[in-house]
Amino acid sequence: MTMTDTPSPMSRLGRMMVDNPLLPLIGLLILLIAVLAILNPGVLSMFWAGNTIKIAIPLAMLAACQTLTMLTGGIDLSVGTVATIAAYVTATLAPMTGVPPAIAVALACAVLVGLVNGFGVAICRVHPLIMTLGTALIATGCLLVYQRYVIATGVLIPDFLIWLGTGRSLGLPNSLVLFIPFAALVIWAQRRSGFGRLLYAIGANEAAARLSGVRVWQVHLTLYTISSVIAGVTGLLYLGQIKTASLSLALPLDLPSVAAAVIGGTSIFGGRGGFGGTIVGALILTVLTSMLTLMQIPEGGRRILFGLIILAVTALFIRLTERS
Amino acid sequence: MKRWIEANSWTLGLAALLVALLLATKLIQPGFGASGLDSLARAALPFALATVGMAIVVLAGGIDLSIAAMMAVASVTGAVLMAGASDAQAVLVVIAVLALGLAMGAINGVLIVASRVPDIVVTLAMLFVWQGVALLILNAPGGGAAGWLRAMGAGGVPLPGLGWLPRGIVFLAIVTALIWLPIRRSKLGLRLYAIGSDPMAAFRSGVPVGQTRIAAYALCGLFAALGGLSVTMGTGIGEPIPGPYLLASVAAVVLGGVVLGGGRGGLIGPILAVFILRTVRMDLTLLSVDPNVAAIVEGTIMVAVVMFGAVLATRGRRT
Numbered sequence: 001m002t003m004t005d006t007p008s009p010m011s012r013l014g015r016m017m018v019d020n021p022l023l024p025l026i027g028l029l030i031l032l033i034a035v036l037a038i039l040n041p042g043v044l045s046m047f048w049a050g051n052t053i054k055i056a057i058p059l060a061m062l063a064a065c066q067t068l069t070m071l072t073g074g075i076d077l078s079v080g081t082v083a084t085i086a087a088y089v090t091a092t093l094a095p096m097t098g099v100p101p102a103i104a105v106a107l108a109c110a111v112l113v114g115l116v117n118g119f120g121v122a123i124c125r126v127h128p129l130i131m132t133l134g135t136a137l138i139a140t141g142c143l144l145v146y147q148r149y150v151i152a153t154g155v156l157i158p159d160f161l162i163w164l165g166t167g168r169s170l171g172l173p174n175s176l177v178l179f180i181p182f183a184a185l186v187i188w189a190q191r192r193s194g195f196g197r198l199l200y201a202i203g204a205n206e207a208a209a210r211l212s213g214v215r216v217w218q219v220h221l222t223l224y225t226i227s228s229v230i231a232g233v234t235g236l237l238y239l240g241q242i243k244t245a246s247l248s249l250a251l252p253l254d255l256p257s258v259a260a261a262v263i264g265g266t267s268i269f270g271g272r273g274g275f276g277g278t279i280v281g282a283l284i285l286t287v288l289t290s291m292l293t294l295m296q297i298p299e300g301g302r303r304i305l306f307g308l309i310i311l312a313v314t315a316l317f318i319r320l321t322e323r324s
Numbered sequence: 325m326k327r328w329i330e331a332n333s334w335t336l337g338l339a340a341l342l343v344a345l346l347l348a349t350k351l352i353q354p355g356f357g358a359s360g361l362d363s364l365a366r367a368a369l370p371f372a373l374a375t376v377g378m379a380i381v382v383l384a385g386g387i388d389l390s391i392a393a394m395m396a397v398a399s400v401t402g403a404v405l406m407a408g409a410s411d412a413q414a415v416l417v418v419i420a421v422l423a424l425g426l427a428m429g430a431i432n433g434v435l436i437v438a439s440r441v442p443d444i445v446v447t448l449a450m451l452f453v454w455q456g457v458a459l460l461i462l463n464a465p466g467g468g469a470a471g472w473l474r475a476m477g478a479g480g481v482p483l484p485g486l487g488w489l490p491r492g493i494v495f496l497a498i499v500t501a502l503i504w505l506p507i508r509r510s511k512l513g514l515r516l517y518a519i520g521s522d523p524m525a526a527f528r529s530g531v532p533v534g535q536t537r538i539a540a541y542a543l544c545g546l547f548a549a550l551g552g553l554s555v556t557m558g559t560g561i562g563e564p565i566p567g568p569y570l571l572a573s574v575a576a577v578v579l580g581g582v583v584l585g586g587g588r589g590g591l592i593g594p595i596l597a598v599f600i601l602r603t604v605r606m607d608l609t610l611l612s613v614d615p616n617v618a619a620i621v622e623g624t625i626m627v628a629v630v631m632f633g634a635v636l637a638t639r640g641r642r643t
Contacts (some may be wrong), residue, residue, distance in 0.1 A: 016411065120630075124631035126631050134627035137626075137627075144616040145620065148614075166598070269442070289346050297465070300459030300461075301454065301456060301460060304460075307452030308449070310448070310449040314439075
């Protein structure tokens with residue numbers, strides 16, 4: 001690769017987009033909203049905006065798991081399963097034990113899955129994709145077994161989760177009460193904390209990080225545990241939003257969470273990206289989904305589109321970073 | 325002879341393990357015999373075909389995460405086209421589905437080579453795409469299968485001298501041998517192993533790396549289509565939501581002695597590994613373990629195998 005030739009305006013633009021993805025992303029979001037307004041005049045309102053934000057929040061939280069793991073070059077495909085388990089366990093244990101112990105057990109399950117993921121990735125060096133897929137399979141099996149023992153106990157969804165999931169204050173969804181501090185914490189952690197910098201360091205060059213004394217396995221173990229806990233909390237929020245406990249509650253969010261992180265400018269190879277872009281990515285996907293629903297595109301078409309988006313964005317990203 | 329044993333020690337060990345497991349099955353259920361072996365072969369067939377496809381890609385230094393989704397596409401396409409078709413039309417359908425499998429695999433390969441995005445990301449994206457395609461073709465399990473296709477997987481084939489073999493195993497052996505042996509002996513087979521063990525060295529010795537990689541993924545797609553057809557063969561309908569074939573095939577490939585990263589191993593080991601994993605599952609069922617618990621045990625075994633394989637691969641890289 002030669003560094004001498006002057007960068008063309010095209011590649012400079014690309015460079016800027018890679019370094020600072022937030023501006024073009026917000027532009028894309030506004031464009032999508034405009035198209036939606038043309039397709040369906042009169043849809044835009046405060047209520048619609050609140051609803052879109054409400055739907056985008058669980059997606060953005062699960063995408064936070066993907067963003068953090070992708071920073072190290074990993075991925076966490078067990079988030080949908082973990083969220084589902086946390087929600088199901090909370091809803092079914094609450095009538096028996098009361099709400100706080102139920103939530104504690106639910107989050108303990110999430111921590112357990114995260115630790116297994118972390119163990120496999122950090123110590124056995126299994127590819128995160130295969131590892132998290134495997135734990136998701138095992139965890140789903142455990143959920144099915146668990147479900148047979150609690151099938152008769154009935155379901156109780158804690159009131160404050162319903163308030164958090166579906167309530168509105170001043171026209172804005174209450175879930176922002178959880179999400180704004182969460183987003184601030186994640187963005188602070190990845191930019192300013194030592195742990196966040198370790199994630200970037202490992203993603204950019206794992207060997208270099210190891211040689212500079214980073215205990216990579218400890219970082220991976222912590223990271224996958226944190227990711228699972230976030231997924232568990234998301235499951236609780238999602239339970240309040242959907243208000244039913246099902247065995248496949250958050251599973252449809254698995255793929256969009258990866259797509260949201262990738263669209264948000266986080267590199268799936270590690271070392272680049274951030275949660276700010278991911279939030280916009282989640283909003284874009286939510287608007288896109290409502291557009292597809294409006295045009296009556298079936299679920300299959302949506303999956304194809306999301307898959308192609310992941311592929312196209314990643315290929316574009318490689319082109320843009322290679323040239324500079 | 326001694327050197328042959330040493331070179332194939334892993335495969336021989338797997339074969340011994342499989343025999344031991346089958347003997348254990350006989351102890352658990354003294355009545356285990358022809359029909360048990362037949363149902364084992366039928367259950368193992370889609371897994372075995374998926375594993376063969378995965379093994380070819382892994383040998384060539386790649387991985388195909390979309391294999392289960394491609395199987396689903398093949399299964400629903402076959403079932404939808406075969407519903408209400410005559411036997412002769414069904415033959416055409418089978419050929420079309422196999423061509424479709426080749427095409428899907430080739431698309432995966434072309435995308436990997438052309439986009440220069442790592443295979444794991446491309447096939448992850450294509451996993452979603454093929455899943456979507458399968459759902460578009462058939463929203464819920466349905467469709468049908470021709471009678472002769474269903475009959476192909478069940479029952480036994482009397483073999484002179486050998487006694488009796490389940491048709492599933494005969495089908496697997498014939499298909500794999502017909503497709504893989506000529507390739508293994510040809511230039512393409514050598515090239516597959518070459519790009520798997522060192523793509524740079526292969527490129528410098530004049531191997532068309534891109535074309536070979538596309539061929540590997542196309543073969544994987546072909547076996548995925550066979551696997552999808554065998555799902556339809558076993559159930560008589562098309563299934564748009566694939567089973568856990570992805571993880572199972574990766575686990576069987578690793579257990580079968582193919583190194584993740586490519587270049588080393590064969591197809592016999594992975595196929596034996598599939599039957600080992602299936603026999604364990606069958607034994608759990610025979611011991612009247614709750615099927616969900618059996619799924620947990622099976623998943624744990626598969627994850628443990630993959631973990632073990634990863635540890636071995638890391639060790640191998642260091643030394």
